Amino acid sequence: MSAAREELRQAVHRGDDVAIDRLGWAAVFEVLDRFWAKRLATADRLAYATAVGHVPADTVRDTLVALASSGQSPYRPAPAQLAAAVAPTATNTPPGGRRLRTDQHPVALARVRELLAASHPVCGCRGARQFLRDAAGVMRCAACTGLEQGQADTALEADQPDEALAA
């Protein structure tokens, strides 16, 4: 069990809002509480902390927002569903049955759209470039941290979740 997860579990167990906030999870629980009906009880929070407490809080929050805003999750995702969603892998199979590359996962594309909306630059480096994939599946230039043009294009094209899944 990772140290971050254990620390989070302890904080949730104690109801220590300051520690939960310091760990970045106040934002996660806020999304979990507000985007779907009914607030979480401590036992529910503990289940989420156990399932995905080892994942960076930003990634968990982004995943929740993407699930909610893409209409893929009309009900609050269960801890196990969320764990699957925050770990996009090459073997992740979306509802349509088509396997997605990690950098084409709806979560990654939603994050790219968010970054573009926040005026995050697309990489314009010349010559050989290396792109690194972050925890959310976003491809960033190793030199300038700019977004990969191809992924940015895909993200904008996939702005309609229904089309993205049906494509």
Ligand SMILES: [Zn+2]
């Ligand atoms: Zn670059």
